[in-house]
Amino acid sequence: MTEANLPAGWPAMSIAQAHAILSGPGMPTEVAEVEIRGIRTKVWKNLPPTLRSVLEASRVHGEKIFLVYEDERVSFEAFHRAVAALAADLAAQGVIKGDRVAVVMRNIPEWVVAFYAAASLGAVVTPLNAWWTGPELEYGLTDSGSKVVLLDRERYERMTVHLPNCPDLVRVYVTRERDEIAHPLVTKLESVIGEPNSWKDLPDRALPPVEIDTDDDATIFYTSGTTGKPKGALATQRAVNSNIMAAGCGGARSFLRRGETPPTPDPDAPQRSSLISVPFFHVTGCFAVLNPSLFAGAKLAMMRKWDAIRAFELIEREKIQSAGGVPTIAWQLLEHPARANYDLSSLESLAYGGAPSAKELVETIREVFPKSIPGQGWGMTETCATVTGNAAEDYFNRPESCGVAVPVSELQIRDPADGVTVLGPNVVGELWANGPQVVKGYWNKPEATAQTFVDGWVRTGDLAKVDEEGFCFIIDRAKDMLIRGGENIYCIEVENALYDHPAVMDAAVVGIPHRTLGEEPGAVVTLKPGAHATEDELRAHVAERLAAFKVPVAVKFWAEVLPRNANGKILKNELKALFETEKASA
Numbered sequence: 407m408t409e410a411n412l413p414a415g416w417p418a419m420s421i422a423q424a425h426a427i428l429s430g431p432g433m434p435t436e437v438a439e440v441e442i443r444g445i446r447t448k449v450w451k452n453l454p455p456t457l458r459s460v461l462e463a464s465r466v467h468g469e470k471i472f473l474v475y476e477d478e479r480v481s482f483e484a485f486h487r488a489v490a491a492l493a494a495d496l497a498a499q500g501v502i503k504g505d506r507v508a509v510v511m512r513n514i515p516e517w518v519v520a521f522y523a524a525a526s527l528g529a530v531v532t533p534l535n536a537w538w539t540g541p542e543l544e545y546g547l548t549d550s551g552s553k554v555v556l557l558d559r560e561r562y563e564r565m566t567v568h569l570p571n572c573p574d575l576v577r578v579y580v581t582r583e584r585d586e587i588a589h590p591l592v593t594k595l596e597s598v599i600g601e602p603n604s605w606k607d608l609p610d611r612a613l614p615p616v617e618i619d620t621d622d623d624a625t626i627f628y629t630s631g632t633t634g635k636p637k638g639a640l641a642t643q644r645a646v647n648s649n650i651m652a653a654g655c656g657g658a659r660s661f662l663r664r665g666e667t668p669p670t671p672d673p674d675a676p677q678r679s680s681l682i683s684v685p686f687f688h689v690t691g692c693f694a695v696l697n698p699s700l701f702a703g704a705k706l707a708m709m710r711k712w713d714a715i716r717a718f719e720l721i722e723r724e725k726i727q728s729a730g731g732v733p734t735i736a737w738q739l740l741e742h743p744a745r746a747n748y749d750l751s752s753l754e755s756l757a758y759g760g761a762p763s764a765k766e767l768v769e770t771i772r773e774v775f776p777k778s779i780p781g782q783g784w785g786m787t788e789t790c791a792t793v794t795g796n797a798a799e800d801y802f803n804r805p806e807s808c809g810v811a812v813p814v815s816e817l818q819i820r821d822p823a824d825g826v827t828v829l830g831p832n833v834v835g836e837l838w839a840n841g842p843q844v845v846k847g848y849w850n851k852p853e854a855t856a857q858t859f860v861d862g863w864v865r866t867g868d869l870a871k872v873d874e875e876g877f878c879f880i881i882d883r884a885k886d887m888l889i890r891g892g893e894n895i896y897c898i899e900v901e902n903a904l905y906d907h908p909a910v911m912d913a914a915v916v917g918i919p920h921r922t923l924g925e926e927p928g929a930v931v932t933l934k935p936g937a938h939a940t941e942d943e944l945r946a947h948v949a950e951r952l953a954a955f956k957v958p959v960a961v962k963f964w965a966e967v968l969p970r971n972a973n974g975k976i977l978k979n980e981l982k983a984l985f986e987t988e989k990a991s992a
Contacts, residue, residue, distance in 0.1 A: 416799050418665030421810050421876050427662060428655055429813040435655045437813050442621060442644075442842060445862040448814040449644065449842045450651040455620040456643040457525035458613070460650075460701045461489060467703035470677055473515045474707040474724060475602070480515050482703065484606035488599045490613050492523035495598045497614040499554060499577045503528030506550045506626065509687070510534045510543060510565070511558040513708045515602045516581045516595060517686050518696065520556040525625075528618045532626040532638070533687040536561060537893075537953040542636075544568040547575065550626055550638055550849060556595065559583040620644045626849050627689055629787035629894065638849030645790045648843040649693045650701050652792040652812045656781075660798040678704040679724055679752075683712055684731040684892060691731075694783075694791040714738045718748040728755040730781075731892065736767060737922040740774050750775070757781035757797070768805040784808035784878065788864050790843040793817075794878055807877040815841030818863070819872055825865060834881050837870040838863045888917035888925045893955045895927050900958065903951045904929060907944060909937035912968045914976045915958065918985045929958035930981045932967055960985065 429437035438451040454460045464472075467482040474480075480488075501507060507524035509531060511517040517533075524531045534546040536558075543565055547555060552572070556579040557565060569578065569591070580587060581595035599605060624646050626638040658668035680699060684691040699706050707720045717739065720726060730736055736758050739745070756771050756778045771780040781797035782805075794817070796809030811817045819835040821827035829835045840863045847855030858865055869881045886897045897915035904913040912932035917925035933939060941961040949957045962984045969977045 415665065416803075417663040419662055421659075421663075424659045424662040425813040428658055435651050435658065435813065442862070443846070447840075447842055447862060450648060450814060453620075453644065453651055454647050454701060456618045456622070457522065457624055457646060457697070458528075458616075458618055460647065460697060461486070461522045461526055462613075464700045464703065470703055471705050472700070472703075473518060473602070474705065474720075475513075475515055476710070478515060478602040480602050480605060482700075484602075484608075485515075485519065487608040487610060488519045488602075488605040489523045489526060490611045491599045491608050492519055492595075493526045493613055494611065495593075496523060496527060496529070496554065501527055501529055501554055503616055503618065504530060504623065505554070506530045506532045506552040508532040508534055508547055508550065508552040508555040510536055510555060510561045511581070512536050512560070512710065513682060513686050513691070514558060514582070515708075516556070516558070516599075519599065520579070520595075521686070521692070521696075522700075524554075526613045526616075528616045528622060530623045530626055530640070533692065534628065535687050535953070536685065537955060539951065539953055540564045540568045541951070542953065544571055546628055546636065546638075547572045549636075553577075554579070556581070562587075562592075618643065623846070625692075627687070627692075627787050637851055637854055639787045639845045640847060640849050641790050641845045645843045645845060646693050646697065648790065648814065648841070649792050650698045651814075652795070652843075653694070653698050655812055656795040656797055660779075660800070663798070663800065678702065678728070679726050680704060680706055680728040681717060681720055681724075681726045682706045682708050683717065683729065683735050688892070689785070689787050689791040690892070694785070714742040715744055718742070718745065718750065721750050721753060722748045725752040727752055728757070729753060730755070730757040736771065736780075740767075740770050745774075751777070753778045755779050755781060757783070768801055772802070782808055784880065785843075786864075786866060788845050788858065788866075789839060789841070790845060793839050793841065793843065796877070800877075804877050807873075807879050809878065810876040811839070811878070812841070815839060815843070817872055817876070817878055819870060820865075822869075825860075831874045832871050834869055834871045837866045837868040837878070837880070839866060840864070888915075888927060890920075890926050890955055891923040895956050897927070900927055900929065900948060900952065900956055903948045904931060904944060906951065907939060907947045909933050909939040910944070911937075912964070914968055914978055914981055916978045916982045916985070918959065918982075926959045927956065928985045929961045930964050930968065930984060931961060932964045 428435045436451040437448050439446055440449050464482055465486045469481045471479050472482045472485050507529040509520045521531050532550045532552055534543055551574045554577045559582045562580045578592045579595045580592055621642050621644055624643045625641045628636040628638050661668040682695055686692050707724045709716055736756055753775050754777055768780045779798050780801055784794045785791040793815050794809040794811050796807050818838045819829045820838050822836040844864045847859050870878055872878050888895050900915045901913045904910050910931050911934040914930050915927050918928040920926050944961050945957055969980050
């Protein structure tokens with residue numbers, strides 16, 4: 407969309423002017439400066455100091471419904487009682503401040519209880535990817551040194567043979583398992599808190615006492631790295647909670663840009679509601695959706711797995727106002743032939759991030775859901791989700807941009823050659839970001855930490871440019887990674903799995919463009935002389951070692967050694983041409 411198509415007088419004020427108002431004295435999103443790890447840093451002055459304080463504040467919402475899953479409905483009061491019961495049991499098992507407590511489940515109410523029960527004790531909550539294989543989960547548990555793990559039935563079945571290889575574990579909680587479990591370390595979670603619809607009947611009890619500081623360690627979320635081994639990003643209480651203020655700031659900025667006064671929060675307004683379609687074990691689901699929803703008293707409707715028809719049913723039944731996650735989900739909501747059969751008029755926000763999106767997506771949203779404001783944002787595990795946001799008229803004007811940095815953060819484009827020289831507007835270089843939401847570093851990986859985190863800045867590995875007004879445009883990823891529907895896939899990890907096959911001599915993984923998923927992994931391999939392997943055999947080989955979303959959707963065979971430059975680096979752009987005719991359906 408061009409400037410001529412925008413409302414007359416847009417924008418009424420610049421981004422800098424809007425942020426100056428929002429961050430000024432007396433505003434809910436007022437900004438101050440403090441010292442964090444020896445560096446003067448802008449912070450949200452009115453930020454809840456800890457995850458425990460968010461939990462405690464949420465109790466004011468009482469009998470309003472917080473979590474919806476299948477036929478289970480959990481109020482804020484019932485949720486608090488379940489958290490307090492589990493926290494007491496964890497404390498009885500010896501969990502103290504600083505211990506790592508892992509959560510490995512799909513999106514169910516017990517995930518949320520486990521997260522906040524551990525957080526309320528000052529434990530470092532360590533959610534692991536529920537799609538990981540047994541060996542991947544074993545690595546996460548042993549690398550983090552988790553003392554306790556809470557699993558759902560599927561993950562417990564996957565982990566049974568791996569638990570003896572996790573010597574730091576003293577207790578394993580399993581939920582939604584109907585059969586008896588004889589393992590001496592295992593406790594059924596239902597024996598502690600009951601089932602979700604009965605949480606309201608649990609006794610009212612206080613949380614176990616503990617002192618937690620705003621800059622204490624809070625979470626470890628794992629992100630893959632170029633070594634192929636996942637790295638645990640260690641975040642503080644302040645870093646996690648920063649998303650609460652970022653969310654409110656983005657909406658208010660849109661009003662100011664229109665020349666309007668942001669509305670004053672109305673405690674009597676109808677309860678907000680969201681359809682949560684991204685996993686809680688991602689920072690987007692946990693930090694940008696779950697935690698702000700708990701604090702604000704919003705309802706979250708969960709799905710066992712993503713299904714467009716089920717999403718329509720929930721939007722209609724629960725009067726959902728916000729939905730999205732990644733562009734894949736937005737496209738499915740827009741283009742499903744059954745959409746017209748449901749009342750989706752409650753939708754006011756369709757936001758997404760985490761994967762490249764087609765340019766026409768914003769216009770399609772505007773046409774199909776006139777009331778809905780599309781939004782786009784950028785962040786990463788190392789920034790605890792939200793760093794930038796783009797919404798309303800700004801997004802209509804710059805649909806390819808992930809937005810501007812929130813008032814407590816700053817973006818720089820630096821010369822990739824030296825990592826120091828700051829480049830000017832509209833010049834492509836490596837994206838660096840700072841702010842209170844940047845994690846402390848990687849768990850037990852000092853060398854990787856030193857390479858990625860410099861004087862309060864995180865070097866993202868993304869190639870980007872920033873225009874004169876501060877809007878960021880992600881151009882490409884300098885790191886060898888692709889994103890499938892919001893899931894990071896590091897090519898070297900898949901390549902290593904292919905190299906494990908006895909017939910493979912050379913292997914490279916590249917991204918195959920996909921209209922809704924963004925991209926999918928494709929592999930090109932050279933077989934050893936005289937060796938034989940089929941495409942299905944190699945895909946099955948990878949599937950035995952890695953999560954399903956990392957398995958190449960196609961494997962091409964190359965007769966010679968893969969093409970390389972003078973430094974020996976594989977020329978992946980040449981290999982991508984092999985897949986140009988591979989057009990996956992939306």
